[in-house]
Amino acid sequence: xxxxxxxxxxxxxxxxxxxxxxxxxxxxxxxxxxxxxxxxxxxxxxxxxxxxxxxxxxxxxxxxxxxxxxxxxxxxxxxxxxxxxxxxxxxxxxxxxxxxxxxxxxxxxxxxxxxxxxxxxxxxxxxxxxxxxxxxxxxxxxxxxxxxxxxxxxxxxxxxxxxxxxxxxxxxxxxxxxxxxxxxxxxxxxxxxxxxxxxxxxxxxxxxxxxxxxxxxxxxxxxxxxxxxxxxxxxxxxxxxxxxxxxxxxxxxxxxxxxxxxxxxxxxxxxxxxxxxxxxxxxxxxxxxxxxxxxxxxxxxxxxxxxxxxxxxxxxxxxxxxxxxxxxxxxxxxxxxxxxxxxxxxxxxxxxxxxxxxxxxxxxxxxxx
Amino acid sequence: xxxxxxxxxxxxxxxxxxxxxxxxxxxxxxxxxxxxxxxxxxxxxxxxxxxxxxxxxxxxxxxxxxxxxxxxxxxxxxxxxxxxxxxxxxxxxxxxxxxxxxxxxxxxxxxxxxxxxxxxxxxxxxxxxxxxxxxxxxxxxxxxxxxxxxxxxxxxxxxxxxxxxxxxxxxxxxxxxxxxxxxxxxxxxxxxxxxxxxxxxxxxxxxxxxxxxxxxxxxxxxxxxxxxxxxxxxxxxxxxxxxxxxxxxxxxxxxxxxxxxxxxxxxxxxxxxxxxxxxxxxxxxxxxxxxxxxxxxxxxxxxxxxxxxxxxxxxxxxxxxxxxxxxxxxxxxxxxxxxxxxxxxxxxxxxxxxxxxxxxxxxxxxxxx
Numbered sequence: 001x002x003x004x005x006x007x008x009x010x011x012x013x014x015x016x017x018x019x020x021x022x023x024x025x026x027x028x029x030x031x032x033x034x035x036x037x038x039x040x041x042x043x044x045x046x047x048x049x050x051x052x053x054x055x056x057x058x059x060x061x062x063x064x065x066x067x068x069x070x071x072x073x074x075x076x077x078x079x080x081x082x083x084x085x086x087x088x089x090x091x092x093x094x095x096x097x098x099x100x101x102x103x104x105x106x107x108x109x110x111x112x113x114x115x116x117x118x119x120x121x122x123x124x125x126x127x128x129x130x131x132x133x134x135x136x137x138x139x140x141x142x143x144x145x146x147x148x149x150x151x152x153x154x155x156x157x158x159x160x161x162x163x164x165x166x167x168x169x170x171x172x173x174x175x176x177x178x179x180x181x182x183x184x185x186x187x188x189x190x191x192x193x194x195x196x197x198x199x200x201x202x203x204x205x206x207x208x209x210x211x212x213x214x215x216x217x218x219x220x221x222x223x224x225x226x227x228x229x230x231x232x233x234x235x236x237x238x239x240x241x242x243x244x245x246x247x248x249x250x251x252x253x254x255x256x257x258x259x260x261x262x263x264x265x266x267x268x269x270x271x272x273x274x275x276x277x278x279x280x281x282x283x284x285x286x287x288x289x290x291x292x293x294x295x296x297x298x299x300x301x302x303x304x305x306x307x308x309x310x311x312x313x314x315x316x317x318x319x320x321x322x323x324x325x326x327x328x329x330x331x332x333x334x335x336x337x338x339x340x341x342x343x344x345x346x347x348x349x350x351x352x353x354x355x356x357x358x359x360x361x362x363x364x365x366x367x368x369x
Numbered sequence: 370x371x372x373x374x375x376x377x378x379x380x381x382x383x384x385x386x387x388x389x390x391x392x393x394x395x396x397x398x399x400x401x402x403x404x405x406x407x408x409x410x411x412x413x414x415x416x417x418x419x420x421x422x423x424x425x426x427x428x429x430x431x432x433x434x435x436x437x438x439x440x441x442x443x444x445x446x447x448x449x450x451x452x453x454x455x456x457x458x459x460x461x462x463x464x465x466x467x468x469x470x471x472x473x474x475x476x477x478x479x480x481x482x483x484x485x486x487x488x489x490x491x492x493x494x495x496x497x498x499x500x501x502x503x504x505x506x507x508x509x510x511x512x513x514x515x516x517x518x519x520x521x522x523x524x525x526x527x528x529x530x531x532x533x534x535x536x537x538x539x540x541x542x543x544x545x546x547x548x549x550x551x552x553x554x555x556x557x558x559x560x561x562x563x564x565x566x567x568x569x570x571x572x573x574x575x576x577x578x579x580x581x582x583x584x585x586x587x588x589x590x591x592x593x594x595x596x597x598x599x600x601x602x603x604x605x606x607x608x609x610x611x612x613x614x615x616x617x618x619x620x621x622x623x624x625x626x627x628x629x630x631x632x633x634x635x636x637x638x639x640x641x642x643x644x645x646x647x648x649x650x651x652x653x654x655x656x657x658x659x660x661x662x663x664x665x666x667x668x669x670x671x672x673x674x675x676x677x678x679x680x681x682x683x684x685x686x687x688x689x690x691x692x693x694x695x696x697x698x699x700x701x702x703x704x705x706x707x708x709x710x711x712x713x714x715x716x717x718x719x720x721x722x723x724x725x726x727x728x729x730x731x732x733x734x735x736x737x738x
Contacts, residue, residue, distance in 0.1 A: 037687060041694040067687045074663055076682055083679040263526055310452040314444055318406060318436045325410040325697055351626065
């Protein structure tokens with residue numbers, strides 16, 4: 001069940017609601033990444049109550065290696081295993097096995113690869129990915145695809161995209177349409193507009209519940225990414241959710257919403273938190289810097305998160321220097337709260353018919369004037 | 370303000386309440402250790418709401434090096450710095466500088482030592498320790514003492530104890546009696562009964578608000594520790610709290626309560642948690658073991674902590690194997706909850722006049738029959 005609840009005149013930006021097996025999702029939405037069955041440093045309870053995450057992401061590649069699909073199934077699926085009762089989206093494992101480089105070999109039916117943990121041999125294709133994602137029990141299942149490298153020649157990008165389209169068809173064949181699990185197809189085609197449009201048309205014609213845009217944020221300049229989004233925006237089907245995979249900075253998210261994107265995921269807020277980089281409306285700060293040594297202020301004035309309500313930059317710097325676990329906990333909580341609250345602010349701005357002003361003011365402040 | 374609220378016939382075991390600047394403490398009590406201004410892996414909020422810790426410990430040695438006493442003072446003290454509004458006890462730094470071994474030299478007025486972090490030179494004695502603990506603003510200040518090594522000859526133990534007694538007097542001179550900060554003296558004397566009693570008499574005659582027993586759990590066999598407690602028990606002043614420093618296992622705590630001990634601290638529940646060792650009434654378990662791979666049960670049946678209410682041993686084993694931060698978080702929460710709840714159960718048993726039965730049943734189950 002998918003419904004567009006608000007649109008913006010002369011813009012693809014919009015609010016939607018997406019009904020999934022484990023609840024409703026309001027978009028635009030940011031999805032925290034929970035690679036190995038945990039969003040690093042966050043108790044699921046805090047992810048709900050403090051961050052108000054509506055949906056999180058799990059990684060098929062990591063979960064198939066540890067704890068493994070059979071255990072996942074035996075334990076009643078990922079929701080129960082990790083005590084998260086809201087929706088979960090799983091990636092297909094395609095991007096991660098592709099990232100293994102020398103450890104993987106792409107074949108017609110999928111990818112043969114060696115585990116980065118113990119070197120054991122595995123095979124993952126559309127059929128296997130669907131079976132694992134069924135064992136995981138995610139609300140949204142991603143089609144198995146190949147991420148086209150950057151840069152790629154036209155021929156390479158075309159061949160890769162066509163293979164992904166064949167694999168997407170096979171995914172649909174292996175995952176029956178059901179209210180329990182929605183299938184999202186992934187648009188590929190590298191940086192070539194006609195390939196992107198061809199891929200979008202292929203995916204749109206399949207019986208999938210959502211459209212994802214893959215193969216971006218893989219090393220290309222920002223303006224090439226925006227160009228792909230500009231190309232696709234007018235052609236994205238209105239009656240399906242649009243998910244931009246693996247993107248990005250707060251500014252990327254706001255620009256993405258402006259191009260009609262409904263859903264985002266990225267490791268940036270969580271990974272940066274552990275490295276002491278914290279997001280605020282004025283840009284990001286590195287908490288390790290000496291200037292924060294005796295700074296009694298919170299990370300961001302006016303932020304309602306537990307970290308900002310209780311702790312100074314001086315304390316957070318102290319925790320970071322001492323390599324304390326609480327440093328990762330408090331920083332992660334703030335960054336995820338910031339990302340999720342930013343999407344909530346975007347939704348509100350669209351509902352209140354002041355999207356363009358909000359977007360411009362945010363970008364000006366975030367990126368400096 | 371100190372009050373004995375319940376005693377046990379023919380036993381030194383008791384319940385007391387201790388009124389401190391930041392609130393009341395019910396004893397017997399376990400105090401989680403917050404070495405560097407954080408109980409590792411715990412948000413202060415969870416330490417209150419989930420663990421119900423009544424009072425925590427801070428380490429003067431660590432805090433003087435990082436973030437340092439001047440910053441501590443500037444930030445309004447440790448309570449504000451770390452967002453903990455219940456009582457804090459700080460050790461004197463004596464034990465930690467003593468543990469530095471080759472990096473320290475004991476002099477008449479204190480200890481000259483090099484920082485374990487950057488090798489910088491420092492001096493810590495009774496005067497310095499009182500000043501730092503005042504900057505920290507702890508509710509309970511520990512006297513600066515020397516921890517007598519084990520084993521030690523009679524002459525070594527005597528000389529060390531006498532020096533600690535002189536230092537304790539100096540601490541009282543430097544820390545005025547005030548409702549803001551209570552001073553606890555520390556009984557030393559190694560494993561020699563007459564030295565222990567001489568030290569207890571010296572400390573009891575000083576104007577201190579509590580009596581601590583130091584120099585135990587430093588490598589001696591358990592029966593020697595119990596012998597020291599047996600020696601001291603009949604002579605511990607009734608009108609002051611009794612604190613056994615750095616002890617110990619759940620069984621040690623129960624035996625300590627039985628010898629009239631009111632307060633305990635130990636890194637065991639927190640450190641063991643990070644190493645995957647979890648406490649329950651049936652003893653401790655190592656969560657990394659293969660037998661827990663598909664075990665759907667909580668760490669301990671009937672435990673009301675967030676970890677046990679939501680997660681299986683299988684999930685906790687998965688987190689431990691993946692070296693996830695959440696592993697330390699959930700394990701620490703359980704272990705601290707277990708320790709604090711155990712003391713709550715001990716208080717209840719004393720109040721209900723069934724202490725001996727509770728003690729015997731607990732030890733039988735915990736240690737196996």
